Amino acid sequence: MMNSVILNAATRLLVSLLVLFSIYMLLRGHNLPGGGFIGGLTGATGFVLYAIAHGTEATRAALRVEPQNIAMIGLGVALAAGVSAAIFGDAFFTGQWLFLGATEDDKGLPLSSVLVFDIGVYLVVFGSILTLVLALEEEV
Amino acid sequence: MATTGAEVPRVYGGAAGWISILIPVAIFAWLTQFLEPVAAGETVLLGVDWVPSMDIRLSLMIDGLSLTFALLISGIGALVTLYSTQYLGRHPEYPRFVLFLMLFMLGMLGLVLADNLIALFVFWEITTISSYLLIGFDSDSAKSRRSALQALLLTATGGLALLAGMIMLGAVAGSFELSVILGMGDEIRAHPLYLPILILFLAGAFTKSAQFPFHFWLPNAMAAPTPVSAYLHSATMVKAGVFLLARMNPALGGTEPWFWALVIAGGFTTVFASLLAVRQTDIKQVLAYTTLMALGALTLFIGAGTSDAIKAAMVFLVVHSLYKAALFLMIGLVDHETGTREVEELHGLARKMPVTFVAGALAAISMAGIPPLIGFIGKEFLYKAGLALDTAQLWVTGTIFAASVLMFVAAGISVARPFLGRLPDRLAGTHEGPAAMWIGPLTLGALGLVFGLSSDLAETWLVAPATWAVYGAETKVDLYLFREVNAAFLLSLATFAAGLVLYAAHRRLRAGMARAIEISPIRFDPAWDRLLDGLKALAAWQTGILQSGVLQRYMVTILATLAAAVAVTLWAQDALAPIEPGLAAQLAGLQLTHYAILGFICAGALLAAYTSSRMTAVAALGVVGVGVALIFIMFSAPDVAITQLLVETLTIVLVAVAMLKLPTLSLRTEARRPWHAALSVAVGGLVTLVLVGVLQGGLDRRLTDYFEAASWPEAYGRNIVNVILVDFRALDTFGEIAVVVIAALAAFALLRGTRTPRAGQEEGE
Numbered sequence: 001m002m003n004s005v006i007l008n009a010a011t012r013l014l015v016s017l018l019v020l021f022s023i024y025m026l027l028r029g030h031n032l033p034g035g036g037f038i039g040g041l042t043g044a045t046g047f048v049l050y051a052i053a054h055g056t057e058a059t060r061a062a063l064r065v066e067p068q069n070i071a072m073i074g075l076g077v078a079l080a081a082g083v084s085a086a087i088f089g090d091a092f093f094t095g096q097w098l099f100l101g102a103t104e105d106d107k108g109l110p111l112s113s114v115l116v117f118d119i120g121v122y123l124v125v126f127g128s129i130l131t132l133v134l135a136l137e138e139e140v
Numbered sequence: 141m142a143t144t145g146a147e148v149p150r151v152y153g154g155a156a157g158w159i160s161i162l163i164p165v166a167i168f169a170w171l172t173q174f175l176e177p178v179a180a181g182e183t184v185l186l187g188v189d190w191v192p193s194m195d196i197r198l199s200l201m202i203d204g205l206s207l208t209f210a211l212l213i214s215g216i217g218a219l220v221t222l223y224s225t226q227y228l229g230r231h232p233e234y235p236r237f238v239l240f241l242m243l244f245m246l247g248m249l250g251l252v253l254a255d256n257l258i259a260l261f262v263f264w265e266i267t268t269i270s271s272y273l274l275i276g277f278d279s280d281s282a283k284s285r286r287s288a289l290q291a292l293l294l295t296a297t298g299g300l301a302l303l304a305g306m307i308m309l310g311a312v313a314g315s316f317e318l319s320v321i322l323g324m325g326d327e328i329r330a331h332p333l334y335l336p337i338l339i340l341f342l343a344g345a346f347t348k349s350a351q352f353p354f355h356f357w358l359p360n361a362m363a364a365p366t367p368v369s370a371y372l373h374s375a376t377m378v379k380a381g382v383f384l385l386a387r388m389n390p391a392l393g394g395t396e397p398w399f400w401a402l403v404i405a406g407g408f409t410t411v412f413a414s415l416l417a418v419r420q421t422d423i424k425q426v427l428a429y430t431t432l433m434a435l436g437a438l439t440l441f442i443g444a445g446t447s448d449a450i451k452a453a454m455v456f457l458v459v460h461s462l463y464k465a466a467l468f469l470m471i472g473l474v475d476h477e478t479g480t481r482e483v484e485e486l487h488g489l490a491r492k493m494p495v496t497f498v499a500g501a502l503a504a505i506s507m508a509g510i511p512p513l514i515g516f517i518g519k520e521f522l523y524k525a526g527l528a529l530d531t532a533q534l535w536v537t538g539t540i541f542a543a544s545v546l547m548f549v550a551a552g553i554s555v556a557r558p559f560l561g562r563l564p565d566r567l568a569g570t571h572e573g574p575a576a577m578w579i580g581p582l583t584l585g586a587l588g589l590v591f592g593l594s595s596d597l598a599e600t601w602l603v604a605p606a607t608w609a610v611y612g613a614e615t616k617v618d619l620y621l622f623r624e625v626n627a628a629f630l631l632s633l634a635t636f637a638a639g640l641v642l643y644a645a646h647r648r649l650r651a652g653m654a655r656a657i658e659i660s661p662i663r664f665d666p667a668w669d670r671l672l673d674g675l676k677a678l679a680a681w682q683t684g685i686l687q688s689g690v691l692q693r694y695m696v697t698i699l700a701t702l703a704a705a706v707a708v709t710l711w712a713q714d715a716l717a718p719i720e721p722g723l724a725a726q727l728a729g730l731q732l733t734h735y736a737i738l739g740f741i742c743a744g745a746l747l748a749a750y751t752s753s754r755m756t757a758v759a760a761l762g763v764v765g766v767g768v769a770l771i772f773i774m775f776s777a778p779d780v781a782i783t784q785l786l787v788e789t790l791t792i793v794l795v796a797v798a799m800l801k802l803p804t805l806s807l808r809t810e811a812r813r814p815w816h817a818a819l820s821v822a823v824g825g826l827v828t829l830v831l832v833g834v835l836q837g838g839l840d841r842r843l844t845d846y847f848e849a850a851s852w853p854e855a856y857g858r859n860i861v862n863v864i865l866v867d868f869r870a871l872d873t874f875g876e877i878a879v880v881v882i883a884a885l886a887a888f889a890l891l892r893g894t895r896t897p898r899a900g901q902e903e904g905e
Contacts, residue, residue, distance in 0.1 A: 025782075029859060029862045029866075030856070030857040030859055030862055030863065030866075031857055031858040031859050032858070032859055033778035034779070034782075034859070035779065035861075035862040035865065035866070036865075037865070038779065038782050041783065041786035041790065042786060044790070045786060045789055045790060048790065048793050052793070068884065068885060068888055071880070071881045074877070074881075075877060075878060078873075078874055082870060082874060092871070093870040093871050095855060095870075110856060114857075117870055117873075118862075118866045120877070121865075121866070121873065121877055124880055124881055125877070125880065127881075127884070128880045128881055128883070129790060129884075131884040131885070131888050132884055132887055132888070133793065133794060133797070135887065135888050135891040135892065136794060136798065137797050138891075139892075
């Protein structure tokens with residue numbers, strides 16, 4: 001934890017921007033550079049910065065959920081996305097798609113089990129990195 | 141709280157007890173429907189398609205051999221579990237015991253009924269593991285744990301040999317189905333791999349059935365609770381090895397190596413074990429060694445291989461299972477009531493425990509081979525088969541005669557000594573055990589009498605079909621108590637005479653044996669300990685060399701191995717010459733921007749190698765990482781570049797956090813740096829050469845083309861990298877993120893594990 005006014009002030013702004021950006025990276029990942037892995041790393045970077053500026057206790061409070069739990073929830077979400085295919089009679093991890101408001105020319109808003117899976121990847125990466133970094137910072 | 145703690149296991153014990161009795165009874169009842177077709181010579185094949193797409197079936201083969209075994213397993217199983225409800229019902233771990241025992245029973249049933257070698261092996265290993273858990277059931281005792289581990293290591297090593305043998309046999313026969321393999325005996329015996337297969341199968345069978353020189357685990361296994369000894373280590377599991385030999389007889393048997401290996405090992409074990417049995421003073425140990433004798437005799441006669449010998453082995457199998465389980469249960473009951481199993485302390489119990497005495501006496505008379513019990517028939521047929529052999533007639537008959545005499549003595553020691561004579565005052569308060577505990581031994585003892593008096597019963601339903609299955613053809617099986625005075629009958633009379641004389645002198649015999657063992661230089665148990673100690677020392681020695689715990693040494697080892705392997709391959713394959721023009725072409729194609737990034741990376745690397753500040757080194761490595769990310773961007777791999785940048789950032793944060801703990805770079809490391817730099821350059825150069833070579837070969841673009849074409853129409857995504865990750869190869873990704881979580885949790889546990897004591901210190905301050 002560093003007692004720097006500039007860092008402290010800048011971090012508040014940067015963390016929200018980084019987390020917002022990480023979600024943007026996650027959502028656009030299917031068609032443009034990005035995805036759950038990159039998104040998770042970006043989001044984790046934001047909170048790592050926060051931990052340097054404000055300390056790990058404040059970071060854990062800001063996260064609300066323990067990071068190792070976030071990682072495990074992510075694994076569960078990814079597994080659920082895979083298993084959901086079985087409900088529709090398809091093989092494990094077959095992508096299930098729903099196009100909201102689709103018309104002849106436009107596919108509308110695509111929702112899919114693939115996106116849910118990617119959210120799981122995001123949470124796993126995000127949670128695992130923060131588990132490591134926070135534990136390391138508290139330990140050393 | 142204490143009262144609820146004591147009551148909860150009793151409630152569970154009750155339910156577990158009922159379940160444990162009902163399961164074997166139900167299986168026994170189910171199996172009886174096959175008696176009639178099997179007695180008529182049929183082989184019933186049952187099967188369930190399990191994973192039809194991979195051609196995996198759960199297949200059962202019910203013939204005479206497997207049905208005889210299965211009936212013994214489930215029948216004795218029901219009696220043993222009934223007995224256990226009293227013997228262990230109030231033990232706090234009773235439900236766990238029942239679980240292990242049921243696991244074992246189902247494993248053993250699967251083993252004998254399996255029609256598939258691989259399934260047989262899996263069940264074989266289940267019996268090994270459940271035996272380990274049951275021997276070590278009293279896990280607070282170091283002796284139990286040692287015995288359990290010894291049994292596990294020996295039988296599991298044999299199991300591994302067996303697996304290798306099974307795979308070879310499957311390859312030779314072209315099928316893993318037993319019903320196919322057993323019909324191909326001539327082809328298998330003529331195959332060049334026959335001898336290795338035979339040796340591996342024998343290693344599995346001999347360790348499991350405790351044949352010399354692997355015999356020593358079985359007496360130690362008596363550390364298990366008595367119902368376990370009665371069930372696993374006399375009536376069922378130890379017979380798995382014998383079962384395997386019998387089962388494989390049509391495929392592997394009848395050759396010279398088979399004959400001599402089984403006859404010599406079996407015969408030696410028989411005599412050796414029955415001598416040691418007379419040496420013991422703990423009646424449970426006496427019974428343990430007589431079990432070894434029985435296993436030796438079964439091996440001996442399966443090896444002898446004539447139809448008479450097989451018939452004798454099958455009669456003796458049934459005989460032994462009945463009387464030995466009964467005797468073990470009897471001595472457990474005596475132990476339960478008097479608190480001792482020492483032969484010198486037990487006398488005259490017949491008046492106090494009349495039912496137990498009757499049960500034990502029936503079993504002991506059968507064991508001694510006295511008519512009219514089935515034990516007499518068993519011994520007669522062993523003699524007859526031995527006398528009728530063409531080769532090794534004297535060896536087989538001689539060993540079985542010596543063993544039968546000693547068996548007679550052992551029967552006397554186990555039952556006549558404790559039950560007859562004057563009751564010592566110390567035992568005056570003894571009373572009969574609960575019904576649940578004497579029903580088992582009494583039933584088994586009485587069955588010995590019933591089968592002896594009406595030998596047709598055993599013949600028609602058990603022995604004849606089993607003999608056909610082992611011999612591979614239908615032969616005449618005719619059991620009878622007495623028909624004429626012949627050589628076998630005279631041998632029986634000689635057995636009784638010699639047995640009576642030796643029983644009268646059994647104390648002197650025991651003292652003599654004890655002296656003989658005292659001066660014998662070979663000790664199996666200490667030798668086993670030395671073997672294990674040697675193994676541990678070897679492991680510690682090689683771990684000390686390979687696992688230094690210094691990250692630098694690991695890196696040097698890994699990179700030097702990589703460099704050497706690649707360099708030798710390049711040189712040996714003469715692959716450098718074609719790469720040279722490619723390398724020149726690549727260098728010529730470089731542009732100014734490429735050179736700029738290259739210079740950027742090289743500068744970072746050089747700085748990292750030369751600086752004496754750890755902080756500078758980390759920053760310099762960061763420069764290298766960013767340079768690599770720039771290369772990814774230049775060659776249009778934005779996803780990889782972003783990931784690389786983010787990982788670089790996080791690595792620097794992690795190292796910066798750890799920095800506080802690390803010592804400054806010392807001068808001591810300076811001398812090694814040139815070597816490390818040389819190694820780095822060598823690895824980098826070699827990897828570059830390989831990559832240039834790969835590019836020259838022309839890439840196989842089939843996968844790339846497929847993903848490019850299918851990404852949008854099939855997975856509705858334009859970012860191929862991401863579509864592959866989350867859709868086409870989602871299962872791989874799932875495995876990877878599971879690894880990420882496991883790694884994070886493991887690191888978390890490690891860091892937290894070292895933190896706790898320090899937190900305590902802080903509180904103390």
